[in-house]
Amino acid sequence: MAGDRFDTVVIGAGPGGYVCAIRAAQLGQTVCVVEREHLGGICLNWGCIPTKAMLRSAEVFHLMHRAKEFGLKAEGIGYDLEAVVKRSRGVAKQLAGGVGHLLRKNKVTVVMGEARLAGKGRVAVKTDKGERTLEAGAIVIATGARARALPGMEPDGDLIWNYKHALQPPRMPRDLLVIGSGAIGIEFASFFNALGAKVTVAEAVDRILPVEDEEISAFARKQFTKLGMTIREGARVSLEKGKGKVKARIEAGGKTEEAEFDTVISAVGIVGNVEGIGLEEMGIRVERAHIVTDEYCRTGVEGIWAIGDVAGAPWLAHKASHEGVMVAEMIAGRKVHPIKPGSIAGCTYCNPQIASVGWTEKRAREEGHEVRVGRFPFVGNGKAIALGEPEGMVKTVFDAKTGELLGAHMIGAEVTELIQGYVVARTLETTEAELMETVFPHPTLSEMMHEAVLDAYGRVIHF
Known part of the structure; x- marks a missing residue:
């Protein structure tokens, strides 16, 4: 098939790749994204989204068993695993369709097939209709990662x-x-x-x-x-x-x-999808199954960037998306700021939920900081008690000399929604002074974030 010329070609349509493609198109570039399996990548189809749908079913099921605590009656409680899975797959399918719509809306060309770097500014794509060669001034690798398989523990889908x-x-x-x-x-x-x-x-x-x-x-x-x-x-x-x-x-x-x-x-970790895409031939360095990049996601080979899971930790969809935007803007000639891993939150949607950003207390001390640590338990918060969720805590770690918020750590109901407050605080380089002066609404779980700051400075009110 005849070659096609684009300003930017993105390999992979996961949360890093499709976001990069859309932002590049918004900046006036002609863009092509190549995807071998499904739009939205692992996160949307087999990771972040469908797992949250299943966990929501489990959460509701758990709450149904607690009905009596809330003055309610629920009898004959049960579940249909097939229906739980069907709902999860339906949510993933709906959002995958949404990604396709967004790419079309932004006039991004989508090519389904397996991509391989084929020389400077060239990407060869094996499609079901034959091989297609794409040419681009910039190439972004966003091939993601897959589950690591240890010897003797290879998944078989049965046991x-x-x-x-x-x-x-x-x-x-x-x-x-x-x-x-x-x-x-x-x-x-x-x-x-x-x-x-x-x-x-x-x-x-x-x-x-x-x-x-x-x-x-x-x-x-x-x-x-x-x-x-x-x-x-x-x-x-x-x-x-x-x-x-x-x-x-x-x-x-x-x-x-x-x-x-x-x-x-x-569930023993992941490895980057670095095989079969022509990295060695192009002289792109790979270490521990991940592409080596600098803070701007540059691979060291002119005109080629790598973003998301294939470029290493933290292996988070929101990190990949932000990198995609940053790289698209770099390619367009805009001034950008490198991503700071310490300001990227991690969230785990188990019961109870867990969320954190920045350094742990131990890491902060190891880095030579004298620290002030604040804690506040869910049991001291009115909204948590009203929700029937008294188990949990919020912890803050500050630099004792400067008041810099070094880290924040939470466990309990809805903390994955709360953590962003501390993420914004770190991005704005907020100190304890601004956080203590901030008025948090009542009654909310977010009040615990305020109290955990106050506690670090001996001013906690409600515990």
Whole structure:
């Protein structure tokens, strides 16, 4: 097929790629985005969005069992797993269609196929109609990442699942082992636990949710255990598959136990999609299965950028989208500011929810800061009590000398919606003085954010 010329070609239509393409088009560029599977990428189709739809079903189911606490009656409570999954897939399909509409609206050309760098300013695309060559002044690689598979734990869709299998489960697990306690592992553990599975979580390091503040991890462990999960930290796991079951050998805390599970979910991290796209031939560096870039997402090869999960941590959709906008504006000749990883929030949608931004208390001290730490519990907040959600806490970490907000960490109801307040504060380089002078509305959960700041300076009111 004859070649096509564009100002910018984006490889991958996930939350980084499609946003980059739209912003580039808004800036007057001719843009083509190449996607091999589905618009919206993993996040929209098999990650962020469908998991949240399933977790919402689990949350409602959990609340139905608590009806009596709220003066309500609910009898014959049950669920239809197939219907839960159908709703989740419907939500993903609706939003994927929305991405297609946005690309058309912004006059972005979409080519479905497998892309490969084919020399300076050229991208070869293998489509179902043959190979097509695209030419561009700028190329943005946004190929995303996939689940890591460890030897002996390769997902088979039957006994051992990855995230895709867990999103379309062939059955409801009875005894479930989740290997890995990052956001993906804990969210699936929370979902299946809420629906009645007996869940064990095994984490290789010495605490679950290892990227979170230690106090938050400890609080989460206590809450998960209260909800019926079994937690094994500092665990080494080996699996032996049998007929309809998996025998797991778990070494943790100086003890070794053997247990049988009908389902195992492997959630041990991700690796970038760096194979087969011509990186080596173009001289683009790859380390630990991710493309090496500078703070502006430049690969070191003129005219080629890499954004999102393929370019490394933090592996978050909102980070990818923001990088996409930044790169599109750079290509258009606009002045941009590099993204600061420390101002990107992380959110985990388990029960209870977890959210954080910036440094943990331990990291802040390791970086040489003298710190002031504030805490406020959900049990001291009127809105939390009214909601029937008294379990949780908000923690703030400030530089004792300058008042800089170094980090904020939360666990409890709706904290994934609250964290943005602290994200804005960090972006604006707000100190404790401005935060203490801010008037938070009452009654809201956000008042705890105010109180956690006040607590760091000995001024807490309601606890």
